Amino acid sequence: MCFKMALPVPLIFLLMIHGVSSADWGVSYKPLHICALNNSSVIMSCTFTYPTGYQILKVFWTKDTVRGKEPPDLSEDPEYSQRLQYLGDKQQNCTIRLSHVTLKDSNKYYFRFTTNTFDGKWIGTPGVTLTVTDDFDLQVESPERVTEGDSVRLTCKSSCTLTDRATFIWYKNSQPLTERRDRNNELLLQSVRREDAGRYSCAVHGHNHTSPAVQLNVMYPPRNVSVSINKSGEIVSGDSVTLNCSSDSNPPAEISWFKGETFVRSGSIYSISKISSDDSGQYKCKSINKHGDKYSDAVTLNVMYPPRNVSVLIKRSGEIMPGDSVTLSCSSDSNPPALSFRWFKENESSAVGSGQSFSALQSGRFYCQAHNQHGSQRSDAVPVTVHHGAGRNVIENTAASGGFIVIIIVIFIIIIIIIILFIIKKQRSVKTEDPTAKQNNLHSDASQRVSVHDEPLSEPDSANDAPYDSVKPNRFGGKTPESRDTEEDQYTTAQHLRKEEKKRLEETECQNDDIRVHQRSTVENVKETSVIYSSK
Numbered sequence: 001m002c003f004k005m006a007l008p009v010p011l012i013f014l015l016m017i018h019g020v021s022s023a024d025w026g027v028s029y030k031p032l033h034i035c036a037l038n039n040s041s042v043i044m045s046c047t048f049t050y051p052t053g054y055q056i057l058k059v060f061w062t063k064d065t066v067r068g069k070e071p072p073d074l075s076e077d078p079e080y081s082q083r084l085q086y087l088g089d090k091q092q093n094c095t096i097r098l099s100h101v102t103l104k105d106s107n108k109y110y111f112r113f114t115t116n117t118f119d120g121k122w123i124g125t126p127g128v129t130l131t132v133t134d135d136f137d138l139q140v141e142s143p144e145r146v147t148e149g150d151s152v153r154l155t156c157k158s159s160c161t162l163t164d165r166a167t168f169i170w171y172k173n174s175q176p177l178t179e180r181r182d183r184n185n186e187l188l189l190q191s192v193r194r195e196d197a198g199r200y201s202c203a204v205h206g207h208n209h210t211s212p213a214v215q216l217n218v219m220y221p222p223r224n225v226s227v228s229i230n231k232s233g234e235i236v237s238g239d240s241v242t243l244n245c246s247s248d249s250n251p252p253a254e255i256s257w258f259k260g261e262t263f264v265r266s267g268s269i270y271s272i273s274k275i276s277s278d279d280s281g282q283y284k285c286k287s288i289n290k291h292g293d294k295y296s297d298a299v300t301l302n303v304m305y306p307p308r309n310v311s312v313l314i315k316r317s318g319e320i321m322p323g324d325s326v327t328l329s330c331s332s333d334s335n336p337p338a339l340s341f342r343w344f345k346e347n348e349s350s351a352v353g354s355g356q357s358f359s360a361l362q363s364g365r366f367y368c369q370a371h372n373q374h375g376s377q378r379s380d381a382v383p384v385t386v387h388h389g390a391g392r393n394v395i396e397n398t399a400a401s402g403g404f405i406v407i408i409i410v411i412f413i414i415i416i417i418i419i420i421l422f423i424i425k426k427q428r429s430v431k432t433e434d435p436t437a438k439q440n441n442l443h444s445d446a447s448q449r450v451s452v453h454d455e456p457l458s459e460p461d462s463a464n465d466a467p468y469d470s471v472k473p474n475r476f477g478g479k480t481p482e483s484r485d486t487e488e489d490q491y492t493t494a495q496h497l498r499k500e501e502k503k504r505l506e507e508t509e510c511q512n513d514d515i516r517v518h519q520r521s522t523v524e525n526v527k528e529t530s531v532i533y534s535s536k
Helices: 009-018 398-431 435-450 461-471 481-507 512-535
Strands: 026-030 033-037 042-049 056-063 084-086 096-098 107-115 121-123 128-133 138-141 152-158 168-172 186-189 198-204 214-216 218-229 241-250 254-259 262-266 269-272 281-289 292-295 299-301 303-315 326-335 340-345 351-354 357-360 364-372 375-378 382-389 392-396
Touching (some): 026 121, 056 084, 218 281, 218 299, 241 254, 241 281, 303 382, 326 364, 326 382, 351 357
Parallel strands (some): 303 375
Antiparallel strands (some): 026 042, 107 121, 107 128, 152 186, 168 198, 198 214, 241 269, 281 292, 326 357, 340 351, 340 364, 364 375
């Protein structure tokens, strides 16, 4: 570590007498080379050793040694006396501080000590090389890229070895980070954020020289995703509309567009050249990179358009009485909804009504016209017919009458089929009865029919014929021709009723109870007729 100068012969002889080795003498410097900034302070650290039993008389630093001459003590040199401070002792430490160094202070410096023996002096070689400069290189070392949440360390390095007394200043995007001023040449960013990304440089306090800036690249997922529309105010059908998706991410994100939940397109810009009502809806974009993804808030495209699909509905309910009218209703598809409706009769230029509903009082073809602030459209004309019947007016829609007639015909056919089936069933039930039972029932019913007020069946049949016999003597006796004619007509009617009654009894073979009741009522009618004749 150190170089020992040639010792005079007397000193060597003295060392041999006392048994001292040259290895017991020495000076050690750390570091051997110091690069100092102009006007900075420099600390030159060193230690020294000497043989036991020797007493140190003097210690000092010197420069520019000349063989054969005693080197000068810098503490006695006017250029150094005010700037040099000995920090060591006379035992082992030989460190000094040199303040406010200048370019002229660039040199080699040595430590020298003397002892209490004759020629017991020592100077440490090779000494410390001090370089003072105003032009030095600073460089920031940084990872090429980091991810948000990681810790990162930046280092400011110089082309010369700076002392530990140097104070470093850090800059971000040319703005000083005053809170990061430190004697340490490292900048530590714990849990780095996306806001920490930028260009970093360093400098040494008290000097104007600043290192070149390096870019700190912080990776992070998308954030601040939003959609903007190039058109303000109302969007009307036929306009050109452009949606733009923006996001903050590193690396740049890929953009996808959705209408509702359906993917529609990729890219940061979504253009619609001629927008229509079908394009109305909610739109959002999705920003994605390898670190994550995020959706924007949805924006609504509300496309305005004039009325379309205008149509007329005829409202009919039940039977239309005299003086009634039919109501026509107008409907349309528009945005915003139609503000007004006007009614026209075909081939007439003047409106016949307004409002969404219109009451027609006469026959004709009518149509409506719907309006909003973006335009208007008319419906097709619908026919309305007014029929003037006996005591009533029937107003009908000729387009619907055909369907109504078909329904009536179907109902009538169903009724006819039901009647035919009932008759067939009745005839089959009649054929299954016993012929002998039929005959007995006929005789029994006949005997019951001629009885009056439930008289016994053993009464002569002549009693039942009495009413008819009483008619015969009066037919020509003591009467005028007109009365006789009347009586003859009545007699003929009674005879006809009797024949009809017998025929009905033969045809009706079922429902005996009902037949007997019917026959009894017929006989009573005959008796009443006989009484009338006898009263005359």
